[in-house]
Amino acid sequence: MSSMQNIQADLEQLIACPACDALYRAALPENGERAVCPRCHTVLIAPVDGAVIRVVAFAVAILILLVSAMFMPFLSIEAGGLSHSTSIADAALSFSEYHMLGLSIGVVALIIFVPIARAILVIFALFPLMLDKKPWRGARTAFRLSEELRPWSMAEIFVLGVGVALVKVAAMAHVELGMAFWLFVALVLVTVFQDGFLCRWSIWSALEQGDRQNG
Structure with missing residues (x-):
């Protein structure tokens, strides 16, 4: 034995x-x-000292930024005396007008719901560790799921794509960026900082040790 x-x-x-x-x-x-x-x-x-606290804080910030961006204007376009403003949801669901509802749902999931789900899973997995307590049951599963969802969290790709598109549109129309766009830019920066503090080996070690204590 x-x-x-x-x-x-x-x-x-x-x-x-x-x-x-x-x-x-x-x-x-x-x-x-x-x-x-x-x-x-x-x-x-x-x-890094205090990394868990910072990772949880960044996850909370991601939640706030995403939820806020859903209810604010993303951008407005004016050309030929006509103007149109849109939100994140309007932009994603616009594909449904061309009988591509599945694509609309996929876009909303990848740029909104998957990042929100990842943030919630990270908070659930790491919040007790932040307080120097044993992790909750299911914390390892939650953290593993957050890592599996990572390649599908595409808010950053969305912002990059919008930026490229705006370079082309700006020559033909007046484009005004809304608050939601800048919230997404902030989201990209917060995500980069979060990844910089996230030592996965240290987190897995802490979660496995907590599982032994819970077991």
Whole structure:
């Protein structure tokens, strides 16, 4: 039995590079330092003091920005004496006018509901850790789901696409950016900062230790 426990302990000390799959024995660096894959230079471990609090705070900020953006004007266009303003929902649902309701639903999900779901899952998984308490049951599942949804959270792609489109439209019409557009720009910046503080190895270690205590 002790040999099995030793094998399990050894396996828990291993870490695989998410980019090149190289396997290493994990060694926790000092706060502010980073453990980097020698093969592809991907950051493997990067603990930072107070990182959990900041990640949760950024997740709350993402929620506020997204919910606020849904109820504010996104942009307005004026040309030839005619003007039209639109919101995020109007822009996404415009595809339904061309019998593409499925595409409209997909766009709304990817730029609004998936980012909101990720933020809620991160808050659920990390809020007890922020208070130095044991994680809630299901925290590991919530964090894993938030990571699986990450490639499908496309608010940043949406803002980039809108920016490219506006460069072309600006030559033909007067475009006025609404508050929702700037909220999305802020959302991109907040997401970048959140990813910068998110040390996944440290979070997984804390959640697994909490599961043992709960078990």
